[in-house]
Amino acid sequence: MTSQIRDLSDDEARAALPLKWGMTEPGVIPAWVAEMDYALAEPVVAAVQEAVGRGTLGYPRFELGGGELGRAYAGFAARHLGHEVDPAQVVPTVDVTAGVRLALDVLGPDRSPMVLPLPAYAPQLGLAEVTGRQQWDLPVTPDGDAYVLDLDHLDRLFADGARTLLLTNPHNPCGHVHTRAELEGIRDLAVKHGARVISDEIHAPLVLPGADHVPYLTLDGAGAHAVAVVAASKAFNTAGLRCAQVVTADPATHQRLTQVPMARNDSWSPLGVVAAVAAYRDGDAWLAALVQRLTELRALLAGLLAEHLPEARMRPLEATYLAWLDLRAYGHADPAAVALRGGVRVAAGHDYQPGLTGHVRLNIATSAERLTEIVRRMGSALAGAA
Template identity: 40%
Template sequence: MSVTPLQALPLDELRQRSSTKWRKYPADVLPLFVAELDYELAPEITRVLAEAVRRGDTGYTPPDPGIREAFVEFSRRRFGWKVDPDHVFWTGDVMMGVVEILRRVIAPGERVVVMTPVYPPFFDTVEEAGGVVERVPLERVDGGWRIDLPGIRSALQNGARAVLLCNPHNPTGTVHSRESLSALAALAAEFGAVVVSDEIHGPLAHDGHTFVPFLDASPTATEVGYAVTSASKTYNLAGLKCAVMVAGAEPQARTLRALPAEVEWRTGLFGALANVAAYAPESDAWLDALLAALGQNRALLVDLLAEHLPLARFDAPDAGFLAWVDVSAYGWGENPSPHIRRQAKVALHHGPLFGAEGAGHVRINFGCSPDVLTEAVRRVAGIVPA
């Protein structure tokens, strides 16, 4: 069945927003850096939040805000993943959840594997939990990236105690295969390690790619893992503060039940209300329309780069609305983003923040209108020396 893509809001309306994307840089800069979307909220989310404001329902989050049931049903409906409701917990955001889990599965000074290039807060999160980052870069393969399983084996053999997985991967947009995830789980089991999987981009897999939740990859994954996720990336709810923590097996569930009560209290009431509304069946049509819009922009970006920046190296992401682009051939230095922002008036994310592999790279948010995306690439192409 054909789906009508969402239409992004006009720039003059977007510039009235007060979020980071629209307030960090002057109005003459096109902001394609931070992972915020340029679309209206899903109608069910708008309805629920508007009703809460009308009622003055702005107090503390209740002990059972309905997140558990909504997430379990969403996972069944969208991923075919059967989640044990007793293994679902919540907190303020994904990185909060990751920190709290890591604090309980590693000792201070123990090493945690991260697969670079990766979402910059991963580095700080491991350190906040008392761990030491062990970098195992993704392997570059034709058309994308994959987990370096021999590299992870070596890290675990040498004493790393946990793996912080990004699934799907940010910034490359890689949807890890069931085979890779199962093999990762087997390695963790072999060495008595734990896998914590950030799955915030899970609902955003593009046509031809199937998101596999880590805990559903194999029976072994269930025994060694945790997942942390949220509706915030898909539904543009980052400022409302709500995330879901999922335990694979009962021992992990006991660990999450033993977390201080404050971990759950950090969940914002509006975040809980919005996440429940996002996970409801009433929001599925909006999500399908978003995916259609992102699919069009993904294809458009491929064409725009080929036409205007032909020396850029880019593999279209399997999931999400973030593009990882190597522009090192243009000689704009290890961190091209500041030069591009100054000269082209386009703000892109800084490649080196994602790890050493990010030298010469930028990350582009294509969750915007086709016109904005086209104008941004043309502006960047305009600063290429003749």
């Protein structure tokens, strides 16, 4: 591996990642929750250490747009995503899930159903219920190599009364990056039916060579019906610091989001802001090294699967470090449980789509040595187990 990303030792990873490593039995390699086994970016560590040294542990500035955070995100979006963002329209929130919830609550007070493409990032499965609306599923076929959103189905769901689509782009767990044409198809339906799109773009910094991320808000006409929810925390491994951003491209939508009672959105952390500003402003070199490392691991994974799990099918990993594996050929309803018995903790497919059998999500953001051992163990567990 050529990149300057530093692998954590097992002991370091256990200290750094209390959920991913701390809730995995000793001897089992964790490859489940979306965190990376790498040392943090130096500019982020330095900024957070300096902030702690200064005692910056009071409430963050209650700045619903603009400020250092807005400017830092706007700079990042311009450099990396080709998106000209108005810093004043970057609203902090505690995390991406809370940002989506806020957008659902505020922009969809009519409680109309929410469309959720499945499989979906597991916490999204509870979002409709906690915001008092129905979830209408838009299943993406588990067969086939390409990830294709069924726009005719979406058209019917909107026609039947759904008024919000929760889009995840790039997609977790499928690793897909929506093309401009796909997004324009979604945009046209949203406009036709007067629906909204909430676009979870937390994985946008993690697009790998071969794909291009198109921010939904850059589409003509999207600003009037859409918001994006973004964060530095996934690409920079700082989920525990609690700061995401809701981005708008329409002053009226921004105003609706920010004129809510304080109880709806007041709990992001000052250290999260410090980390996000440092990541967005000073993290480019580290991020480039990370993307290079993940690209190398993607190639390594392809070889490992061919060797140890030749019957596995995998949609192309266009972004993220989360590989979605179709392991139905091995005949196990719950291959994650079988893998766990074989010494690897991966995420079960049914966590992303209730009832789905034979699939797992594999987190490849670790060392080449661990990834090699992970796939080797999965191969012997799945191919060898009854």
